[in-house]
Amino acid sequence: MALYSEKVMDHFLHPRNVGEIPDADGVGEVGNAKCGDIMKIYLKIDGDIITDVKFNTFGCGSAIASSSMATEMIKGKPLSEVKKLTNQAVTEALDGLPAHKIHCSVLAEEAIQSALEDYRRRQEEAEQ
Amino acid sequence: MFVYADNAATTKMSRAAVEAMLPYLDEAYGNPSSLHTAGQRASAAVQSARNTVAELLHADPKEIIFTSGGSEADNQAILSAAALGAKHGKKHLISTAFEHHAVLHTLRKLEKDGYEVTLLPVHENGIVTAEEVAAAIRDDTCLVSVMFANNEIGSIQPIGEIGAVCRKRGVLFHTDAVQAVGHVPIDVQALQVDLLSLSAHKFHGPKGVGVLYARRGVLLTSLIEGGAQERGKRAGTENVPGIVSAAAALRESCDHMAETSARLIRLGNKLIDGLRTVPHAALNGDAVQRLPGNVNFCFEGIEGESLLLLLDQRGIEASSGSACTSGALDPSHVLLAIGRPHEVAHGSLRLSLSRYTTEEEVDYMLSEIPPVVEYLREMSPVWKDMERGVKPHLL
Numbered sequence: 449m450a451l452y453s454e455k456v457m458d459h460f461l462h463p464r465n466v467g468e469i470p471d472a473d474g475v476g477e478v479g480n481a482k483c484g485d486i487m488k489i490y491l492k493i494d495g496d497i498i499t500d501v502k503f504n505t506f507g508c509g510s511a512i513a514s515s516s517m518a519t520e521m522i523k524g525k526p527l528s529e530v531k532k533l534t535n536q537a538v539t540e541a542l543d544g545l546p547a548h549k550i551h552c553s554v555l556a557e558e559a560i561q562s563a564l565e566d567y568r569r570r571q572e573e574a575e576q
Numbered sequence: 577m578f579v580y581a582d583n584a585a586t587t588k589m590s591r592a593a594v595e596a597m598l599p600y601l602d603e604a605y606g607n608p609s610s611l612h613t614a615g616q617r618a619s620a621a622v623q624s625a626r627n628t629v630a631e632l633l634h635a636d637p638k639e640i641i642f643t644s645g646g647s648e649a650d651n652q653a654i655l656s657a658a659a660l661g662a663k664h665g666k667k668h669l670i671s672t673a674f675e676h677h678a679v680l681h682t683l684r685k686l687e688k689d690g691y692e693v694t695l696l697p698v699h700e701n702g703i704v705t706a707e708e709v710a711a712a713i714r715d716d717t718c719l720v721s722v723m724f725a726n727n728e729i730g731s732i733q734p735i736g737e738i739g740a741v742c743r744k745r746g747v748l749f750h751t752d753a754v755q756a757v758g759h760v761p762i763d764v765q766a767l768q769v770d771l772l773s774l775s776a777h778k779f780h781g782p783k784g785v786g787v788l789y790a791r792r793g794v795l796l797t798s799l800i801e802g803g804a805q806e807r808g809k810r811a812g813t814e815n816v817p818g819i820v821s822a823a824a825a826l827r828e829s830c831d832h833m834a835e836t837s838a839r840l841i842r843l844g845n846k847l848i849d850g851l852r853t854v855p856h857a858a859l860n861g862d863a864v865q866r867l868p869g870n871v872n873f874c875f876e877g878i879e880g881e882s883l884l885l886l887l888d889q890r891g892i893e894a895s896s897g898s899a900c901t902s903g904a905l906d907p908s909h910v911l912l913a914i915g916r917p918h919e920v921a922h923g924s925l926r927l928s929l930s931r932y933t934t935e936e937e938v939d940y941m942l943s944e945i946p947p948v949v950e951y952l953r954e955m956s957p958v959w960k961d962m963e964r965g966v967k968p969h970l971l
Contacts, residue, residue: 457885460882460885461886461889463955466954466955467955468960477957481918481919481922481958482917482918482919483899483918484879484898484899484900484907484918484919484922485879486956486957486958487957488957503955504955504956504957504960505955505956505957506877506878506879506956506957506958506959507879507882507900508879508880508881508882508898508900509881509882509885509900511879511882512882512955549900
């Protein structure tokens with residue numbers, strides 16, 4: 449099927465970082481099964497660095513590929529950089545997505561930001 | 577192995593259909609409206625094709641109009657009935673919630689033009705009853721349009737019973753028989769159908785050829801103005817090669833219908849029984865009143881497009897009612913109409929077989945599909961929540 453770029457197909461057929469992290473420092477889940485997309489991202493954070501990241505996704509080919517690419521893009525990166533990850537960057541790294549699939553890259557961005565949010569919340573709770 | 581299991585979308589042309597077409601491409605290429613020999617040869621070929629189609633539907637050749645396909649036939653049938661109704665102040669039409677969009681969108685257009693449309697709900701097994709149709713008929717009803725068999729879930733409607741109800745009440749009855757013609761026996765007289773649409777590429781004929789059967793006395797409205805082709809009801813030079821080929825394909829399908837149907841019911845049931853062993857999966861549509869070779873399942877916890885892409889990688893070509901496969905936001909209106917929740921409807925898979933499908937291909941699908949479902953479930957947060965009891969299983 450020529451619907452997707454080779455990059456998208458590669459990440460869909462060989463998704464990187466699939467799985468869960470039981471003792472994750474931050475977990476983010478976005479999307480809605482009714483709409484056909486749910487992404488769940490697990491982060492392991494040491495100091496300022498994302499040391500490990502895993503994802504679980506219910507969704508179409510581009511949703512799985514976006515999750516895979518986004519997790520690759522933040523692995524080993526400092527939080528300051530991860531915070532700046534945009535859906536455009538994910539889309540570009542995948543050599544583009546069909547117009548009606550752009551929301552998949554938005555979900556990937558939101559899932560990561562939601563996991564970071566969860567991490568911050570846990571940090572605050574720990575401090576208190 | 578390669579398996580084409582998307583025959584409800586379109587079929588491979590049969591050898592007979594291809595060969596029937598060939599002489600009319602570069603030998604007998606005349607325009608049927610021309611007086612010369614070449615034209616008359618083409619005209620005779622179209623007439624012969626019309627006779628064949630009429631005979632196989634138990635109609636009169638004068639009741640057969642060739643169109644560009646099923647969608648055009650659906651549009652013309654409905655718009656004609658609406659125009660006839662309006663002449664007598666009857667502007668109410670009845671159909672079902674799970675029709676093809678060629679019907680639903682035509683009805684929506686009529687609604688904007690001041691008509692009233694009742695879409696009957698469909699039972700869980702994908703069937704509407706004649707009693708429900710009867711109850712919806714009003715004094716100002718001008719048309720009942722119920723598909724012969726559903727294109728996604730294959731459920732076959734009680735067309736003869738609905739035809740009897742409509743005839744008794746004096747209401748025109750149209751059936752979109754695009755999925756059924758060539759696959760199940762159809763006799764327009766016995767079924768008391770006034771209008772019927774079919775499409776040649778669903779029974780190993782060419783794309784771009786359809787037929788509208790309109791019972792004598794049912795005045796058709798032209799959608800395309802121009803020459804006097806098709807008794808003045810459909811202008812445009814006839815698609816001679818396509819029409820000849822369509823008739824040959826229909827003849828061939830009807831000649832082998834009994835054996836094909838018996839084989840496809842057996843192969844379809846083998847697929848259904850095998851896929852039923854996948855946990856939290858369910859067959860869509862009626863188990864018995866369904867098209868031979870139609871298999872449609874919902875697998876909980878996964879999304880259909882990713883399933884199709886992975887199956888395609890393994891050489892299996894199928895389709896899904898997932899929103900992502902159509903570019904729409906909602907999953908299939910058919911699956912929603914039979915009561916599947918959105919989240920379940922996204923995980924549907926349709927396998928539609930044909931007379932070219934082999935037992936080996938069915939076995940291959942049975943060996944490949946369950947592990948792919950399993951693989952996708954293993955990365956699905958929805959499935960994991962269900963397995964851990966965080967969310968309830970819906971199937």
